[in-house]
Amino acid sequence: xxxxxxxxxxxxxxxxxxxxxxxxPFYVFSMRLDTRQVPAPLLRAHLNKALDKWRxxxxxxxxxxxxxNELRDTVTNELLPTVTPRSKMxxxxxxxxxxxxxxxxxxxAAAEHFVTLFQETFNCSLEPEADQAPSLAEANTRDFYLWLxxxxxxxxxxxxGENGVDxxxxxxxxxxxxxxxxVTTVVGGADGAAEARKAASAGKRPSNIRITVAIGxxxxxxxxxxxxxxxxxxxxxxxxxxxxxxxxKQQADADRAATIIDRAEMFIEVLDNVxxxxxxxxxQRDGSGWDQ
Numbered sequence: 001x002x003x004x005x006x007x008x009x010x011x012x013x014x015x016x017x018x019x020x021x022x023x024x025p026f027y028v029f030s031m032r033l034d035t036r037q038v039p040a041p042l043l044r045a046h047l048n049k050a051l052d053k054w055r056x057x058x059x060x061x062x063x064x065x066x067x068x069n070e071l072r073d074t075v076t077n078e079l080l081p082t083v084t085p086r087s088k089m090x091x092x093x094x095x096x097x098x099x100x101x102x103x104x105x106x107x108x109a110a111a112e113h114f115v116t117l118f119q120e121t122f123n124c125s126l127e128p129e130a131d132q133a134p135s136l137a138e139a140n141t142r143d144f145y146l147w148l149x150x151x152x153x154x155x156x157x158x159x160x161g162e163n164g165v166d167x168x169x170x171x172x173x174x175x176x177x178x179x180x181x182x183v184t185t186v187v188g189g190a191d192g193a194a195e196a197r198k199a200a201s202a203g204k205r206p207s208n209i210r211i212t213v214a215i216g217x218x219x220x221x222x223x224x225x226x227x228x229x230x231x232x233x234x235x236x237x238x239x240x241x242x243x244x245x246x247x248x249k250q251q252a253d254a255d256r257a258a259t260i261i262d263r264a265e266m267f268i269e270v271l272d273n274v275x276x277x278x279x280x281x282x283x284q285r286d287g288s289g290w291d292q
Contacts, residue, residue, distance in 0.1 A: 002034045023257045027094035034085040103248045142205035175204035
C-alpha cells in the first residue's frame with residue numbers, strides 16, 4: 001500500500017501550483033491510495049509450481065505448513081511488482097477558518113492511512129470533530145435515523161444556513177432487526193409512517209437514511225450511514241450557469257476556484273445541519289414523551 005497527495009480531481013497531478021490547492025479560505029487536495037494485490041488464480045498457479053519444485057528437490061509428497069507459508073510469501077513478493085496497482089482518490093477539504101478537516105473516505109482503513117499521512121506531512125494531529133462526538137456517544141444512532149426520517153416526512157424539522165439548505169424529503173429507509181435477517185423498506189408519506197412505526201415497535205431500526213435537500217435552487221441527495229453518521233454520496237451539484245465557457249486559463253482558474261468554494265460552503269452547511277439534528281434528537285430523546 002502506498003499513499004500520497006495529488007491535486008483534487010487529478011490522479012496524476014503532483015505539481016501543486018498554488019492555485020491548485022489554495023482556494024482561500026480552503027485548502028483542497030486529494031489522497032491517492034495505491035494497492036497491489038496478486039490475483040488469486042495467478043498466485044495459485046505460481047504457488048503450485050513452487051510446491052511441485054520443492055517436492056521434487058526434497059523427495060517428499062507432503063509439504064509442511066511452515067514451508068508452504070514461506071513459499072506463498074516468496075511467490076507473492078516476486079509477483080507483486082508485476083501487478084498494476086489499483087488507485088483510489090479521496091478528497092480532502094481543509095477549512096482554515098475553523099481549522100476543520102473533512103475527508104471523503106468512509107472505510108476505517110482509508111481513514112487510518114489518511115490520518116497517518118496527514119500527521120507525517122503537516123506534523124500535526126487530527127482529533128474527531130468536538131461538537132459532534134459527545135452527542136453521538138450518548139444517542140442511539142439507529143434511533144436517530146428513525147427519528148430523522150419521521151421528522152422529515154412530517155415537516156417537523158427546521159434547517160439553517162446562509163445558502164438556503166432546505167430539506168425536500170427522505171426517500172426511504174430500510175429497517176432491520178438485530179440479526180439483519182428481517183428487512184422492511186419504507187418510503188415517505190402517511191402509509192410509510194404507519195409501516196415504520198409498526199416495524200419500530202417490532203424492534204427494527206434503520207442503519208442509514210437517504211435525504212434530499214435543496215441548496216439554493218438545486219436538489220442534492222446524500223445518505224447518512226453507520227454509527228459515525230458518515231455523509232455518503234453528496235455530489236454537491238451546482239446551479240448551471242448560462243455564462244460562456246472560460247476563454248483564458250486565468251478565467252478558467254477563477255471559475256474553478258469559485259466552484260470549489262461553492263461546493264465547500266454547501267458541504268459545511270449540510271454538516272452544520274446534521275450536527276443540529278443530532279443535538280435536537282438528543283434533547284428530545286432525553287425529554288418526556290420520547291416513547292410516544
